[in-house]
Amino acid sequence: AHEGILRRQSLRESAARTYARSLPIVPVRARGLTIEGADGRRYLDCLSGAGTLALGHNHPVVLEAIKKVLASGAPLHVLDLATPVKDAFTTELFATLPRPLADDARIQFCGPAGTDAVEAALKLVRTATGRTGLLAFTGAYHGMTAGALDASGGAADVRVTRLPFPQNYRCPFGVGGERGAELAARWTENLLDDPKGGVPTPAGMILEPVQGEGGVIPAPDGWLRRMRELTAARSIPLIADEVQTGVGRTGAFWAVEHSGIVPDVMVLSKAIGGSLPLAVIVYRADLDVWRPGAHAGTFRGNQLAMAAGAATLAFVRENRLADRAATLGARMLGRLQGLAATHRCVGDVRGRGLMIGVELVRPDMGDPQADVPPADPVLAAAVQRECLRRGLIVELGGRHSGVVRLLPPLTLTDEQAEAVLDRFADSLEAAVR
């Protein structure tokens, strides 16, 4: 079955498919961290549905919540009508929001994908401000529809102004740390305040507190606070895209909490649906200038996703899984940093909580611009292959796909974390040999 399914699907599906190209497995069963393929092989899944599975695969509380809705006879498709299931989800979600946003927030169900919610956020701030321009960052990933794509790295929309995202390792100014972040903040400030060469006041700024697809790049807390101050001072709505960073993944329930900033709009998806498709934006009530019908969409009422999502949010909150992600993530980073100390091809190890990236580089080649070796996508792909051979699923990301990404479920046990790291270390060893 395994080979047949793979062969048929690779003939039928567009070559544009992504995960299936680098992960030739046919999942038939899954539980927690583990996926089982049609060939009977078992894998530790550190891709987690691209960061969706906060509680891993088929967590009992998620399955129970779904079964309860199914058994209740509730309608599964209700457009955006009010239901008890939606009420429970919204109540649970609002209880997690940072204050003062939580005190008077509005929610718009978008959906079903993160991209849809990004789109809604961009439209909301453009409608609310009457302005069109947007500030977005290099290396960003917000989605695949026109507006979301334009706000992502390498975009073409002339209305989007691309700004430097501070990085320690590959700092666009050639200096990392606080100094690099300070320069990146000043760059943005100058652009907004320069009456000649600058940009007109934009409709909003969109950023990821930790860039995910961009190669796991945590934004420095001080820089985030500067972005908050400078947007607030100019009445520019700040949109935090927490599609990937949300629901405890980074060691706080929402990643913006690390810096203490409160965005005007939050874009939420992935884990909030407990593995089923769900996407929303939450925002300050005074931005809610939309007229009835201004933003529609058929699939905004997925009852199963809301039930699975509410159960996930509650489980993460009640079991303090964000704190768990912080401690376990720090320990895993520590061990990976040990690998960096003994392997020159490991250029950087970084992350926050259980959102971890290992950047592989060519130490023999200098990068004349940044004085750091260039990323090594060939080695990264080899490590990914070796991981797969050892039953470990990891994902690649970053500008040149040179970053191996680990997004394990927040329910990861200490023993599982050790097993993941053992397999990763062996795979790195095999790939460099």
Ligand code: PMP
């Ligand atoms: N924003 C961020 C930060 C993401 O990581 C992603 C998906 N990786 C998206 C938006 C788009 O979400 P979706 O793929 O569900 O459309």
